[in-house]
Amino acid sequence: MRLVTAATAAAIAVGCSTIATLPPDAGTASLGVVIERADGAVTVIDFWREQVLGRIDGLGDLSHASVVFSPDARYAYVFGRDGGLTKLDLVARKIAARTMQSGNSIGGAISCDGHIIAVSNYKPGGVRFFRASDLAPLGRHDAGRTVGLVDAAPCRFVASDMDNGAIWEFDALANPVSRPVRIWDNVGRMPYDGLVTPDGNDYFAGLFGENGVAHIDLRTGRMEKVLLDYGRGDVKLPVYKMPHLEGWAVAGSRLYLPGVGRHDVLVVDRNGWRQMAAIPVTGQPVFVMARPDGRQLWVNFAPPDNHLVQVIDTATNEVIDTLDFDSAVLHMEFAPRGQRVWLSLRDADAVVVLDTRTRQQVQRFAVAHPSGIFFADRAHRIGL
Amino acid sequence: MRLVTAATAAAIAVGCSTIATLPPDAGTASLGVVIERADGAVTVIDFWREQVLGRIDGLGDLSHASVVFSPDARYAYVFGRDGGLTKLDLVARKIAARTMQSGNSIGGAISCDGHIIAVSNYKPGGVRFFRASDLAPLGRHDAGRTVGLVDAAPCRFVASDMDNGAIWEFDALANPVSRPVRIWDNVGRMPYDGLVTPDGNDYFAGLFGENGVAHIDLRTGRMEKVLLDYGRGDVKLPVYKMPHLEGWAVAGSRLYLPGVGRHDVLVVDRNGWRQMAAIPVTGQPVFVMARPDGRQLWVNFAPPDNHLVQVIDTATNEVIDTLDFDSAVLHMEFAPRGQRVWLSLRDADAVVVLDTRTRQQVQRFAVAHPSGIFFADRAHRIGL
Numbered sequence: 001m002r003l004v005t006a007a008t009a010a011a012i013a014v015g016c017s018t019i020a021t022l023p024p025d026a027g028t029a030s031l032g033v034v035i036e037r038a039d040g041a042v043t044v045i046d047f048w049r050e051q052v053l054g055r056i057d058g059l060g061d062l063s064h065a066s067v068v069f070s071p072d073a074r075y076a077y078v079f080g081r082d083g084g085l086t087k088l089d090l091v092a093r094k095i096a097a098r099t100m101q102s103g104n105s106i107g108g109a110i111s112c113d114g115h116i117i118a119v120s121n122y123k124p125g126g127v128r129f130f131r132a133s134d135l136a137p138l139g140r141h142d143a144g145r146t147v148g149l150v151d152a153a154p155c156r157f158v159a160s161d162m163d164n165g166a167i168w169e170f171d172a173l174a175n176p177v178s179r180p181v182r183i184w185d186n187v188g189r190m191p192y193d194g195l196v197t198p199d200g201n202d203y204f205a206g207l208f209g210e211n212g213v214a215h216i217d218l219r220t221g222r223m224e225k226v227l228l229d230y231g232r233g234d235v236k237l238p239v240y241k242m243p244h245l246e247g248w249a250v251a252g253s254r255l256y257l258p259g260v261g262r263h264d265v266l267v268v269d270r271n272g273w274r275q276m277a278a279i280p281v282t283g284q285p286v287f288v289m290a291r292p293d294g295r296q297l298w299v300n301f302a303p304p305d306n307h308l309v310q311v312i313d314t315a316t317n318e319v320i321d322t323l324d325f326d327s328a329v330l331h332m333e334f335a336p337r338g339q340r341v342w343l344s345l346r347d348a349d350a351v352v353v354l355d356t357r358t359r360q361q362v363q364r365f366a367v368a369h370p371s372g373i374f375f376a377d378r379a380h381r382i383g384l
Numbered sequence: 385m386r387l388v389t390a391a392t393a394a395a396i397a398v399g400c401s402t403i404a405t406l407p408p409d410a411g412t413a414s415l416g417v418v419i420e421r422a423d424g425a426v427t428v429i430d431f432w433r434e435q436v437l438g439r440i441d442g443l444g445d446l447s448h449a450s451v452v453f454s455p456d457a458r459y460a461y462v463f464g465r466d467g468g469l470t471k472l473d474l475v476a477r478k479i480a481a482r483t484m485q486s487g488n489s490i491g492g493a494i495s496c497d498g499h500i501i502a503v504s505n506y507k508p509g510g511v512r513f514f515r516a517s518d519l520a521p522l523g524r525h526d527a528g529r530t531v532g533l534v535d536a537a538p539c540r541f542v543a544s545d546m547d548n549g550a551i552w553e554f555d556a557l558a559n560p561v562s563r564p565v566r567i568w569d570n571v572g573r574m575p576y577d578g579l580v581t582p583d584g585n586d587y588f589a590g591l592f593g594e595n596g597v598a599h600i601d602l603r604t605g606r607m608e609k610v611l612l613d614y615g616r617g618d619v620k621l622p623v624y625k626m627p628h629l630e631g632w633a634v635a636g637s638r639l640y641l642p643g644v645g646r647h648d649v650l651v652v653d654r655n656g657w658r659q660m661a662a663i664p665v666t667g668q669p670v671f672v673m674a675r676p677d678g679r680q681l682w683v684n685f686a687p688p689d690n691h692l693v694q695v696i697d698t699a700t701n702e703v704i705d706t707l708d709f710d711s712a713v714l715h716m717e718f719a720p721r722g723q724r725v726w727l728s729l730r731d732a733d734a735v736v737v738l739d740t741r742t743r744q745q746v747q748r749f750a751v752a753h754p755s756g757i758f759f760a761d762r763a764h765r766i767g768l
Contacts, residue, residue: 025473027458028411029763048455048498071432073457074411089409112721114432153677154741155723173723173741199636200677219679219699252583253637253655271637292766293537293584295603315603336764337496338584339539339557357538357557377764379413380720382676 028073031090032333032375034344034351035065035078036368042067042078043351043367044090047335047342047375050353052365054093060084060100065372066107066246068384070132071114073376077132079108085119087135090376097135101128106147111172112155112382118170118177120149120159127159127170129177139178141168148194148205148245150383152218156181160191160205160214167191167205167216167223184223187214195245197255197270200382206245207231215273226273231260247287251294251314258285258299265299267317279317281310287331290314291356292338298356300329309343311359321359325352333373344370412457415474416717416759418728418735419449419462420752426451426462427735427751428474431719431726431759434737434747438477444468444484449756450491450630452768454516455498457760461516463492469503471519474760481519485512490531495556496539496766502554502561504533504543511543511554513561523562525552532578532629534767536602537585540565544575544589544598551575551589551600551607568607571598579629581639581654584766590629591615599657610657615644631671635678635698642669642683649683651701663701665694671715674698675740676722682740684713693727695743705743709736717757728754 030048041057059065061082068077075096076088083102086095104122111118116138117130122145129138144163152158157170157177167187168180189209196203196218204226205214211231216223248257254276255268264278265288283305289298297312306328311321327348334341334356341354344367351370353363378384414432425441443449445466452461459480460472467486470479488506495502500522501514506529513522528547536542541554541561551571552564573593580587580602588610589598595615600607632641638660639652648662649672667689673682681696690712695705711732718725718740725738728751735754737747762768 025458025475027413027454027456027475029413029453029457029760030455046456069413070411071414072411072430073413074409091409091411112719112723151721153679153722154675155721201679291538295537295585335496337535337539337766338537339496376413377761380761380764382721 028091029376031073031076032342032373033067033076033078033088033090034342034367034370035062035067035372035374037062037065037330037346037371038369040080041368042076042088043365043370044088044093045342045351045365047333047340050340050363052367056088056093056095058095059086059098062371064106067372067374067378068108068110068117069374069376069379070110071379073379076374076376077108077110077117079105079119081105083121085117085130085135087132099130099135101130101137106145107149109149109151109157110379111157111177112151113173114379116172116177118149118151118157118159118172120146122146125161125163127157127168127178129170139176141170141178141180143168147192150194150196150203151200152196152203153200153382156200156218158194158196158203158216158218160187160194162190162192162208165189165191167194167203167214169218182221184214184216187216187223188212188225193245195248196383197250198381198383202270204245204248227266227268227275229275230257230266244286247285247289249288249290249297251290251297254314256288256290256297256314258288265297265312277317279312279319281312281319282308282322289332289334289341291341292334292336296320296356298332298341300332303328323354323359330371331373333375336375336377342373344373346370412475413760415457415460416726416757417451417460417462417472417474418726418751418754419446419451419756419758421446421449421714421730421755422753424464425752426460426472427749427754428472428477429726429735429749431717431724434724436749436751440472440477440479442479443470443482446755448490451756451758451762452492452494452501453758453760453763454494455763457763460758460760461492461494461501463489463503465489467505469501469514469519471516483514483519485514485521490529491533493533493535493541494763495541495561496535497557498763500556500561502533502535502541502543502556504530506530509545509547511541511552511562513554523560525554525562525564527552531576532589534578534580534587535584536580536587537583537766540584540602542578542580542587542600542602544571544578546574546576546592549573549575551578551587551598553602566605568598568600571600571607572596572609577629579632580767581634582765582767586654588629588632611650611652611659613659614641614650628670631669631673633672633674633681635674635681638698640672640674640681640698642672649681649696661701663696663703665696665703666692666706673716673718673725675725676718676720680704680740682716682725684716687712707743714755715757717759720759720761726757728757730754
């Protein structure tokens with residue numbers, strides 16, 4: 001095993017590539033987008049050809065933005081913080097449809113069949129459903145501030161109500177989609193985010209009002225509190241210091257997640273969802289991302305360590321490399337078969353591409369204040 | 385849980401759809417192909433729009449054919465039984481490149497980065513490597529009859545030598561790719577097929593010359609014999625009666641595989657690869673396919689039961705439905721998020737699409753003697 005502690009990747013200078021034109025025979029399955037948070041725009045890329053293709057702006061407030069893709073990967077749907085829902089044509093590089101669907105939104109999902117877009121809202125609270133083709137409204141479920149909206153198995157949407165401590169499930173193939181088919185009450189105080197395992201069967205809601213995590217086995221419907229020590233403990237953390245659950249990773253029979261207010265990555269056994277180990281890292285982790293083969297975790301951090309990324313070998317649970325990018329690292333996305341990872345360097349106005357075996361930089365692109373990176377293989381994965 | 389034993393899906397008549405034209409804004413990530421085994425042709429479909437798009441012929445002997453996709457899903461590579469390797473343009477519906485690369489071939493794989501096609505051959509034996517863009521030869525590794533070629537983590541190819549009982553690993557990013565980076569000798573007598581788990585980390589080779597399965601943990605390099613009772617036992621089965629290892633399924637912490645010469649689906653614990661249970665089914669299983677959420681297994685059978693498909697609930701390990709298609713069912717492919725399954729009905733000259741929740745037929749297409757079905761989401765999965 002290589003034990004490298006010096007930062008190497010960011011030190012290698014590669015000239016910024018210019019905008020490329022796709023060859024006329026290019027397919028769409030390797031497209032992706034990078035959120036330009038400050039400018040309300042996205043940069044469209046090809047993660048296979050490792051090229052920047054163009055830019056689409058006019059998307060409103062993209063702080064905390066997320067993206068899903070149509071099943072043919074021609075279109076992306078961008079969920080903005082201001083309630084804007086925008087359908088992007090990734091090939092023509094233009095807005096195909098856009099609606100201001102609420103005043104304050106926190107994410108969304110696309111149905112298994114690609115026909116329905118669901119959005120979770122803060123104000124007014126609840127979930128709204130739209131026809132994917134033209135964003136025509138299909139229905140709404142009014143509730144409190146709504147978070148943790150995911151697509152889940154089999155062809156469901158699941159979301160959490162922060163104000164009422166409830167979790168709902170919708171059947172994406174039912175008519176109307178907006179009537180919950182299952183409701184769990186009293187899941188805990190103030191769910192603030194949710195995630196589902198890659199098989200779509202286990203839903204988790206992080207709790208801001210108490211320690212522990214609400215877990216629902218969607219196969220049986222059984223709800224239980226797990227990871228009872230997980231949370232802020234006695235420390236009063238503001239909500240933005242709580243880790244996003246999108247920062248959790250599943251690899252093999254283990255779940256890896258950032259400790260809250262701690263310099264640890266927690267290792268949890270999927271069998272019973274009990275903590276097995278805590279891996280010491282250099283700062284407060286934000287995103288713990290598993291390389292698709294599960295052999296490595298790549299971890300970024302909250303300030304003041306947000307310029308660092310650490311790589312953990314899951315065979316030993318040890319940090320094998322620390323990379324210093326001299327810029328806040330806001331997000332990471334792996335190529336779907338794991339040979340590359342793309343990182344958003346906000347302060348450097350750059351996106352860099354690293355070889356995950358050598359951890360050397362192979363590409364560097366100029367992108368203004370990049371944040372989230374989303375690749376089109378998500379179209380065919382549950383929960384993304 | 386619904387307990388349905390009557391065959392229902394095949395009984396519902398839906399008119400055969402005609403060939404459709406994709407809308408001009410269609411992407412390529414939802415394309416797929418169906419092998420027309422008898423005619424040396426493929427039918428191109430869109431698994432999202434559920435449409436037949438066209439047909440490409442002139443592909444030679446497509447018995448035992450398999451298919452991989454370029455990362456942008458514009459192209460498919462078809463491995464024919466006669467050594468033909470064909471690159472198909474799925475949008476223009478024509479052959480983009482073709483080479484007769486050996487006299488007798490048994491499958492292939494595409495590298496993690498989409499740039500190299502590897503083919504395993506019987507005669508002359510070994511693995512040959514080609515540049516994906518134009519099928520120009522890149523190198524060869526000569527050996528005995530070669531089987532079980534897969535792409536594996538991290539960016540490797542792994543294959544088995546039937547005549548010499550060896551397994552090789554190639555580094556798809558090395559130059560030359562054709563020099564093995566690891567070799568395992570004496571893995572067992574006559575490996576006849578191989579597979580790798582979806583994370584790319586565990587390789588299995590079925591053995592024709594003895595019972596048991598060779599297992600290599602590709603992380604550590606450790607080789608061991610597992611499932612020591614697995615095989616033909618004292619019964620002399622011809623090689624075509626041995627199950628394809630592509631018929632094995634991984635769901636959660638379990639591996640599901642067809643019993644050899646038995647009317648059982650075996651359940652194996654990934655922790656130690658030990659058999660936990662045997663699920664009685666109606667015939668000799670061929671393909672045991674897990675719905676992407678792992679909640680169901682769909683199983684087809686060898687003659688005389690090859691007109692049946694049984695559905696197993698993995699929560700109970702019980703058969704919950706038996707579907708009678710009144711035709712040999714040669715292959716099944718799930719839509720990547722699991723709401724649909726496509727089945728090849730050879731004797732009915734039809735491909736049918738079923739809703740996996742209701743198990744009702746939702747589409748039926750005329751395709752001559754269909755066999756293997758392959759969807760483009762495979763482009764972004766390890767081992768497929």
